Amino acid sequence: MTSMISVTLKGIFRDRVFQGILMTALIFLLIPTVSLLSMRQVTELSITLALSLNSLIFLLLSVFLGGTMLWKDIERRYSYGVLGLPMTRSSYLAGKFAGVALFFLLTAIVLGAATFVVVFFASSLYPPERPVQWEIIALCLFFDVMKYVLLVAIAFLFSTLSTSFFLPVFGTIAIFLAGGATQQVYDYIHSTAGDTLTPLVKQAASGLYYLLPNFSAFDLKVNAIYGLSTSFSGLLLTIGYFLLYTTFILSLAALIFSRREMR
Amino acid sequence: MSAISIENLTKTYRGKRGAKVDALKELTLEIEAGEVFGFLGPNGAGKSTAIKTLMGLISPTSGSATILGKDITTPDARRSVGFLPENPSFYDYLSAEEYLVFVGKTFAMSGPELKEKTASVLNRLDLWEARKRPMRSYSKGMVQRVGIAQVLVHDPDVYILDEPMSGLDPLGRTLVKEIIKELRERGKTVFFSTHITADVELICDRVGILVAGALQTVRPVQEILAAGVVGYQVKAKDIPQELFSYYNADSQAEWLSVPKADLGPVMARLQAAGSTVELVEPQRKDLEAFFLDIVAHSQA
Ligand SMILES: Nc1ncnc2c1ncn2[C@@H]1O[C@H](COP(=O)(O)OP(=O)(O)O)[C@@H](O)[C@H]1O
Numbered sequence: 002m003t004s005m006i007s008v009t010l011k012g013i014f015r016d017r018v019f020q021g022i023l024m025t026a027l028i029f030l031l032i033p034t035v036s037l038l039s040m041r042q043v044t045e046l047s048i049t050l051a052l053s054l055n056s057l058i059f060l061l062l063s064v065f066l067g068g069t070m071l072w073k074d075i076e077r078r079y080s081y082g083v084l085g086l087p088m089t090r091s092s093y094l095a096g097k098f099a100g101v102a103l104f105f106l107l108t109a110i111v112l113g114a115a116t117f118v119v120v121f122f123a124s125s126l127y128p129p130e131r132p133v134q135w136e137i138i139a140l141c142l143f144f145d146v147m148k149y150v151l152l153v154a155i156a157f158l159f160s161t162l163s164t165s166f167f168l169p170v171f172g173t174i175a176i177f178l179a180g181g182a183t184q185q186v187y188d189y190i191h192s193t194a195g196d197t198l199t200p201l202v203k204q205a206a207s208g209l210y211y212l213l214p215n216f217s218a219f220d221l222k223v224n225a226i227y228g229l230s231t232s233f234s235g236l237l238l239t240i241g242y243f244l245l246y247t248t249f250i251l252s253l254a255a256l257i258f259s260r261r262e263m264r
Numbered sequence: 265m266s267a268i269s270i271e272n273l274t275k276t277y278r279g280k281r282g283a284k285v286d287a288l289k290e291l292t293l294e295i296e297a298g299e300v301f302g303f304l305g306p307n308g309a310g311k312s313t314a315i316k317t318l319m320g321l322i323s324p325t326s327g328s329a330t331i332l333g334k335d336i337t338t339p340d341a342r343r344s345v346g347f348l349p350e351n352p353s354f355y356d357y358l359s360a361e362e363y364l365v366f367v368g369k370t371f372a373m374s375g376p377e378l379k380e381k382t383a384s385v386l387n388r389l390d391l392w393e394a395r396k397r398p399m400r401s402y403s404k405g406m407v408q409r410v411g412i413a414q415v416l417v418h419d420p421d422v423y424i425l426d427e428p429m430s431g432l433d434p435l436g437r438t439l440v441k442e443i444i445k446e447l448r449e450r451g452k453t454v455f456f457s458t459h460i461t462a463d464v465e466l467i468c469d470r471v472g473i474l475v476a477g478a479l480q481t482v483r484p485v486q487e488i489l490a491a492g493v494v495g496y497q498v499k500a501k502d503i504p505q506e507l508f509s510y511y512n513a514d515s516q517a518e519w520l521s522v523p524k525a526d527l528g529p530v531m532a533r534l535q536a537a538g539s540t541v542e543l544v545e546p547q548r549k550d551l552e553a554f555f556l557d558i559v560a561h562s563q564a
C-alpha cells in the first residue's frame with residue numbers, strides 16, 4: 002500500500018490539474034494589497050481572504066483531483082495492470098486515498114505558511130485592535146483540511162459507483178453544498194419557524210441531516226478571524242466525527258469497488 | 265498440481281437494455297506446470313475475457329478456477345503470477361524504471377534484488393536508454409515492452425500474457441518469443457493468448473483453440489504439425505524410371521512429390537535401384553490451415 006501511496010503522490014505532483022490549481026495560490030500575493038484598500042479592519046479582512054482562498058483551493062483539489070482519481074485509472078486502463086498485481090482492491094483504494102490525504106496535508110502546510118506570511122504582513126502594517134490568534138488560524142486550517150479530506154472520501158465513493166467522471170465531480174459538488182447547509186436546515190426545522198412544516202418534511206430533513214456530512218462543524222473561520230476561543234470538547238467531537246464518517250464512507254467505497262467489474 | 269486449473273468458467277456480459285453477450289462458455293482447461301500454452305482464437309473469441317476472469321478483474325458468471333491451487337477470487341492467487349494485459353497502459357507520468365520498482369515492491373522484493381533485476385530486465389527489453397523518461401513519451405511498442413518487463417521483473421512461476429506480441433515490430437516479436445522459450449527452459453509456466461498461428465507454432469507445447477467463447481480443441485502442437493503432413497518432396501540422384509510418375513508438372517529434375525502413404529515403398533525402390541537420396545522434406549498443412557478449418561467447422 003505504501004508503494005501505491007507514493008505512486009499516487011507522484012501522479013498528483015506531475016499532474017497538470019494540480020499545477021493549474023497551484024497557480025490559483027498566487028492570488029495570495031494580491032491579498033495584502035486588496036486588504037489595504039479597505040483601510041479598515043485590514044488584518045481581519047486579510048485573514049478572511051486568505052482562509053477563503055485556502056478553502057477554494059482545497060475545494061478545487063477535492064473535486065478535480067479526488068473526483069477524477071479513480072476514473073482516470075480506469076479510463077486510461079492503468080487499473081488492469083495495477084489490479085492484476087497481488088493487491089486487494091481495498092488496499093488499492095486506501096493507497097490512493099491516503100496519497101491524496103497526505104498531499105492535502107503537505108499542501109496545507111505550504112498554504113498555511115503563505116497565510117501566516119500574508120496575515121503577518123497585514124497586521125504589522127495596520128495593527129489590529131485584538132492581537133492575532135495564530136494558533137486558532139492554524140486550527141482553522143487544520144479543520145478545513147479535514148473537511149476536504151472527508152469530501153475526497155465522498156468523491157471516491159461516487160467514483161466507485163460510476164464509470165464516468167460526471168457523478169464524482171458533480172455529486173461531490175452537490176454534497177459539498179448540501180453538507181454546508183445541513184446544520185442551518187436542522188436548526189431551522191427545530192426552531193419555532195419550523196413548526197409550520199409537515200411532520201413528513203421534518204422527518205425527511207432530519208434523516209438527511211444524519212446521513213449527509215455536517216461540514217459546518219469543521220468551520221472555525223469566525224473564531225480565527227476574530228480570535229474567539231474554541232471549545233476543546235467540541236473540537237474532539239468533530240475529530241471523532243471526521244474519523245468515523247470517513248472510515249464509513251471509505252469502507253462502503255471499498256465494498257462497492259471490490260465487486261466492480263474491470264471490463 | 266496444474267499451474268492453472270479452469271472449470272466450467274462462464275462469462276456473460278450484460279450490456280445496457282438487457283443485451284447479453286455469452287463471451288465465455290463453460291471453459292474447462294488444465295495448464296500443466298512448466299508448459300507453454302497458446303490460447304488461440306479469432307478476435308472476439310473470448311480470450312481476454314477468460315484472462316481477465318483468471319486475474320480477478322471480472323467475476324465469472326459461473327464456474328471456478330485456481331492458479332497454483334489458489335482460488336482466483338483471492339489476491340493470493342496472483343502472488344506468483346506475472347500478468348500482461350491486452351494493449352497495456354501504465355501510469356504515463358512514471359518512467360519505466362519507476363513503474364518496475366512499483367511492481368517489484370508490491371511483490372515484496374527487497375531493494376538490492378529489485379535494483380539488479382530492474383536493470384537487467386530494462387536492458388533485456390531494450391528500454392535502458394529510455395528508462396528515466398516518463399512513459400508518456402514512449403511509442404506503443406515501447407509500452408508493450410514495459411508490459412513484458414513488469415512481468416519478468418518479479419520472476420513469477422506463472423505467466424499470463426494477453427497478446428504479448430501485439431504492437432511489436434518483427435525484432436520485438438522475435439525477442440518476446442525468445443524470452444518465452446527461455447522461460448520454458450527455466451521450468452516456468454506460460455499461458456498466452458494470440459490470434460496469430462505462427463506465434464503458437466514456434467514456441468508452444470500445446471494449443472487450445474477458442475471460437476465464439478467455446479473451446480474447440482486442445483492438442484500438442486507437435487501432434488498437429490505431424491498430423492498435418494500431407495506428403496514429402498524427395499530429392500535423389502539416378503531415379504529409376506518406374507518412379508517417374510512421381511514427378512509432378514512443376515517439379516525440377518531430381519525432385520519427386522510423394523504422397524504420405526507412398527513414402528515407404530518409394531524409399532525402398534530408390535534404395536533397390538541404388539539411387540542416392542539427398543533430401544526428404546515434409547510438406548505440411550500448417551497450423552494456420554488447421555486453425556482455419558476449426559474456425560470454419562465451428563461456424564458451420
Ligand atoms: N465489457 C464488455 N461488455 C460487453 N461485451 C463485451 C465486453 N468485453 C468484451 N465483450 C464481448 O465479448 C466477446 C469476447 O471478447 P474478448 O474476450 O475481448 O475477445 P478476444 O480477447 O478473444 O478478442 C466479444 O464478442 C466482445 O464483443
Ligand SMILES: [Mg+2]
Pocket residue numbers: 308311312313350426
Ligand atoms: Mg483480446
